[in-house]
Amino acid sequence: MTHFSKLGWFAAATMVVPMPVTAMDTLADENDAVIAALDNAIDAATARDVFNTPETELAVWERLYTRARGADHPADLMARAALGYGIALYYSERYEEAEARVDEARTLAATLGQAADPWRYRLLSYASLVAGERGKQDQSKAFAEEARASAKTLYGEDSAEMGLALNATALTHWIAGDLPAARDAMCHAADLAEAHLPASDYMVSNNMFSCAVAESMVSDDDDKVIEYLARASAFALANLPADHSRMGYIFNSHTNMMGRLGRHGEVEALSRKAINLYADAGLGDTLVVLNVHSTLSGSLLAQGKLEQALDVALALIEKAERRSALSSPGLIPQAHGNAAQAYIGMGKLREAADHLREAIRLYQTEKSEMLGMATSQMRAALVLQKLGEREQAAEYFASALETGADPGKLPDLRRPSFDLFRAQYLVRDGRPQAAWAVAEPMARAQAERFLSLSAKRSELVALQGTLAPAMAETAYIALLNDKPDEAFHFAQLALLSELALADLQSGMRLSNDRPELAALVGDLRQAERKSLGFQKQLREMGAQEQQDRLAQEEEANQAHIQQLKSRIARDWPQYTALLTPRIASLDEVTAALRPGEMMALPIALGDRMVSVLIDRDGLDWAETDIPAASLRADVRSLRQAYDFSAADTDLADQFPIEASRHLHDALFPPALAPKHKAANRVFMPASGAFATIPVASLLTRDFDRSLEPRDWPWLLADKSVQVRVSLSDNKETPPERRAEMRFFGIGNPATGAVSAPAFADTESRPGLSDLFRGTPDARALADLPALPETGEELREIARALGEDRGMVLTGGNATEAAVRKADLSAYDVLAFATHGLVSGEINGLIEPALVLTPIEGDGSENDGLLTASEIAALQIDADWVILSACNTGAGDSASSPSYSGLARAFRQAGARSLLLSHWRVRDDVASRLTVATVRNAARGMDRAEALRQAQIELMRDPDLPEAANPAVWAPFVLIDD
Structure with a gap:
């Protein structure tokens, strides 16, 4: 019955007109129908x-x-x-x-x-x-x-x-x-939905996801949050249509959370796998697919993979413009912003300016994402300023300030980045005092939050992403304003490495494991949130009487905050020490340095290199007009040179001598020659522009290239180099303790002992476990070459330290199960002599790992890959961890920040000093270098000098002429507290 006929029937039914009974029955039947x-x-x-x-x-x-x-x-x-x-x-x-x-x-x-x-x-x-x-x-x-x-x-x-x-x-x-009560209710709802609703019901996945989000707001246990999100993503992928909007939302939230925790390598791997799954499902360029491409572009930028990030961003722009009706607000301008960031990193400012202009135009057209527009305007102002287009730069700068003046458009969380751009513009506009007025309070507030006892791990990672550039710029501005003490303070904060972040994460884990501490930290967070609320109300209230009352309440709340901090510091000193790494004063450092010792702090800004050198006489600095892109290019050239065949001893035509010289003069400028030439020992930070190369392999001056490579002017010839996690002290384990060290060594794994069928079939379509953990390619693992010399290497290290105090596991005994069973906290020196893998090096591996002997049929916990996350969960109390393997100093992937993978994991597990490698190491050479370094240290040399002497001995061995190539003698680096 049509709408019209129903209205007609209703009108007729309301008239008082006698009708036959049969007609009334018919209408009743129709109404029932x-x-x-x-x-x-x-x-x-x-x-x-x-x-x-x-x-x-x-x-x-x-x-x-x-x-x-x-x-x-x-x-x-x-x-x-x-x-x-x-x-x-x-x-x-x-x-x-x-x-x-x-x-x-x-x-x-x-x-x-x-x-x-x-x-x-x-x-x-x-x-x-x-x-x-x-x-x-x-x-x-x-x-x-x-x-x-x-x-x-x-x-x-x-x-x-x-x-x-x-x-x-x-x-x-x-x-x-x-929030805790919200989390409990939401997670209970998720359990009930999973137990009682069909798996295909969207509410199951939705409730799982909401539970994970609530957990992320409450818990410091980020691994638990990731587990919840992975569970929700896996469930959605398994049970919802591939193009379901909620499934894409859940998956993107999962990867975004991992990005917030700095796990960008995993975000990249998962995003690529999701794109492949969506392609298999035939989704095309739908919004869910475009969003994953956006996530991928961001993760590549975060890892410094600029060319790949640019390719993805440009492809995303093309796809989204073709399907503009499916694009969410801000998606296309954000892609233009990502492309601009990649171009800026590559030094292609003209191309960056074009994309920033387009991003701004689109933000204005869409009337969306005011934060994105303000950021794009600031970036455009800086880029155009460098290009000499100062008038338009000033216009964009003024527009950005106007947008950023509205707190509703620019949340407090993003204010530091905005103020950083503002300070950068001012200082390059010739106004260093005005820049200092903006930069100094921004930097202090950001540092205070980063070193707060109540900061969450995700906050620390998010802050660290902006901390380094903000502190570096502030240090430079302090130098321009003749403030050396402040410059050194902010330089230390700029160079807080990912290894220092591992210490902070260890503190987070400590609070998770101690309910009393967790309760105190929770109370502190709540009091600090209350303080923010008071401050917001004070800004908004007009009545003086109300302001006075709130001011009194805030004063009492601040007293409570100080009481909580004092109690945590008194009752939990280890937590306090981990969460608040000490920042030394310039006077303390100069007084601690011995004659011949020097600290070098390279501060790479976008358009220049600032070198800060400190010795007993104080701080000197110089700046060099070297853009960050040029510096990265020289570093990349040097890294590529280390991959040359060690059998070819003719380095004059292969080695990037000019790049090496440029890097040396950027780190040790000629203007500061009297200071750096007098030094014979250099302390370097574990982060920054020079963290991916061994500084000892830099060439110090021009020379006759017909000389034998062993006689080239390597920095190694007259300086030892020690990388430090903390710049606040330079103490080392005293010789008397070193003589008592207990040793645990494991290596020479039997990788071919397990047949490939014991692992997942890597040629089949990826399943959920493959998507969220990674199923390594068993054949690739089994094909890794044997390392016969590592067994003797471990025994030699044990003999150098005192064989009766050591344990060495090799071959079939070198398993993950053996590592977990051993009480590693009882050993002072640990050595892993095996293959080291970075993410993606073998199929299915989504995080760095050390290769051990797999146990057939025993699941992923004993699959022969001791991954970074598994290492971080170990309990270690070692003065020295020796990673005699390839790529152990690399990041989560080959192009990630140095020391951010296995090294970070061992630091988080409790290691204090590390000897590790920057690139692939020959089996025989690794053995010689590690054994000689340990032997020299056992005889009383400090570890930096012990490594230097081992390298010189190897380089000058007449029976090994190819050892003069730094690819052979320079892979290892020493990192100390």
């Missing part, structure tokens, strides 16, 4: 997935609601139609209209009595959710309590219906600021 059809349509729509296409579902429910109101239909039918329409409005974020429809449904339900009981819990749950979004906290809480009571009465505590009511309860806790 209409009601039944509408009833079935409402049931079918209720069962549909409102999450996936809310616009479509809204249109469906609008038609059903109109039909239900178009005749004298039963109240039950009209109530369910109003509720369904209200829910669809809720998911379309039209909350005021949603509230009206849900209220209408409640009014109708009140007339139904027990007839509404089967769906009353649902009505009350959404009434609570809508009231919460409308800011009606008391109503929201009351409705949630009624919803739980209704679900319990009819369906019981252990039911999917109770899960929906708990969703509403979680929101009420969230609004009230009780």
